Amino acid sequence: MAAHRNVTIKDVAARAGVSITAVSHALNDKGTLAEETRRRIREIATSMGYQADALARGLRRSRIGVIGIVLRPLDALEDYSPPGVDYFLRFAGAAAVSALGHGLSLMQVADLVKGPVTPLAFSLDGYVVTDPVRDDPVVDLLESRSIPYVTLGRDPGKPQAANWVASDDAAATRTALDHLAEHGAHDVAFVGGTDDNSWNADAEEAYLHWCAARGSTPRLFRSPERLGETGGRELVPRLLDGGVPDAIYSLTGRHAAGIQEAMRERGYTAPEHYLLACGTDAEQTRTAEPPITAIDLRPEVLARETVALLAQITRGESPAGRRLVASELIVRRSSQRGR
Amino acid sequence: MAAHRNVTIKDVAARAGVSITAVSHALNDKGTLAEETRRRIREIATSMGYQADALARGLRRSRIGVIGIVLRPLDALEDYSPPGVDYFLRFAGAAAVSALGHGLSLMQVADLVKGPVTPLAFSLDGYVVTDPVRDDPVVDLLESRSIPYVTLGRDPGKPQAANWVASDDAAATRTALDHLAEHGAHDVAFVGGTDDNSWNADAEEAYLHWCAARGSTPRLFRSPERLGETGGRELVPRLLDGGVPDAIYSLTGRHAAGIQEAMRERGYTAPEHYLLACGTDAEQTRTAEPPITAIDLRPEVLARETVALLAQITRGESPAGRRLVASELIVRRSSQRGR
DNA sequence: AGCGTTGCATAAAACGATTTACGAAGCTAG
């Protein structure tokens, strides 16, 4: 238990009676060693429990087997485990697991452009950046350091960006709106966030198109993500201006929960007086009374695709990758009414 | 955008017309440089956007500013984002945030003793190991590599272990049992897990003592954590042997949820026919119908204490630290009955 | 003049790997 220096390549070389070069070559399948020598060295290395020091190796190779993940919406919130928002945790968890499958590990990194940043930040092999905002400074920073990255959701300011994975938000929005319409809604109000990312942008645009196609007048509202339930509650008076809407489609779970509460306080409940659906599944949508119909963005699938793409890129293959992942509507009581 | 080599200490030295030693000393407040020189070098370094390479620095200093976290119960589950278990995610999230406060960052590491391990694993500054089992191999491994660590929950096999933080599970158990008794329960059945960690051990022991003190006959059940809701459901026939218990205290949230469901299917609901409480708060306990009384282990507080202790140790100060954190009972409908 | 301080700065040796370039045998062909 004494402060026991770990076994280094030098120790292995000494024990095997060869040079450290030989050991390195044997272990990495390089050079021109005789097969027999290779085998012998490997055997000795294993028996000594040798494991190459990741730092030293990284210094030479400039790859350390770790990728970073930056959750931009949480950077904006300045809270990395906000109550009720489990999408990001599910995504990050799934990403970590996927990374392991590629021999990588994953490290969550707090806002790269603010304050003191983790020392390792610029030595990582690559980054997953979720929901970048328009011309995101984090993306610029990575770009300027030429660190590879994949965004989850497009950077709305860079339509030509090469590598991203995204949920098919336009399709998901249409599915949700159609569902509300099927259950009798003519007039659907839309509540989005204010972060300038592709999730908000694509959903809004799809909503406007949908309204135009049906000849209905859009009623579009926005509330900062940061305000959460409170933001939802405060929107209700405006939502009720000009009568109770047939249905409300709220992008974020926390807004939806706030809206539902404030509506109930005024005597309006779903699905009796209006229909309610939400653009992302969250603890609130599952546990509200009644439970709220929501879109499952399938963070596990998104994570798998995102990490796979990044892994490919860090390995040097760099096939421009743009992958769209279909989401799924989970129908719950808040939007179901006999037709 | 060209593959732009990052600015190194050598570049700074060249620009400032001094040796690299001078730059290193200026930036780390070492050596005997003139104050004026120091200032000038620092200025140039900042203006060039110099940032020391973490790998190279780590290689010398053998500290890289990253700590690892190992969630043993999830290792056992082989699922790092199991549904409904938010305690670990809350803990890990809070730990990450706390780590930042100490200038460290946190990396989640999957089972250190199984399969290929992340290359960086043995170069980290230290580890948080949650809920080690008796003579945990991960703890042994860290010990043998002399990597500092703090456990969350004691290793039941090492009563003399120096550094741990834990929730006061004995007290919490008594509080919950007393609460059930106050609401009229005489005969409380106890359902624990099978992992041999201090959480299970301390709660069981407290339960047995409590029964002994009151002269009631203990009814102790165990079900593997891994079985989750199913495990809870399957326990119900045995729980009902010899009549419906006044109350059931289940340690894990998933067991509790399964028990509640299977009981309802047989026509027994809480709090009408029996009282129900749970040893940890989880999505299920909050959202079940009725919601289940549960103990909030306060993962945020635990995380803060654990990381603070580890940070101290990695800084070289190593005050043996054993800290007990009080948890809090959240009373919900499942255990409330007019007396 | 000689000597010990003091103050400032640097050269060089680590840290632990990978990679490049070269060298010593042994063999073959002319």
Add this chain to the structure above:
DNA sequence: CTAGCTTCGTAAATCGTTTTATGCAACGCT
């Protein structure tokens, strides 16, 4: 016999820092 080619290994440079040991003035003192 020797030039040339394999085959098998190794020496040394390198990655970017930190740290240790040393060097060189200038100064004050006897």
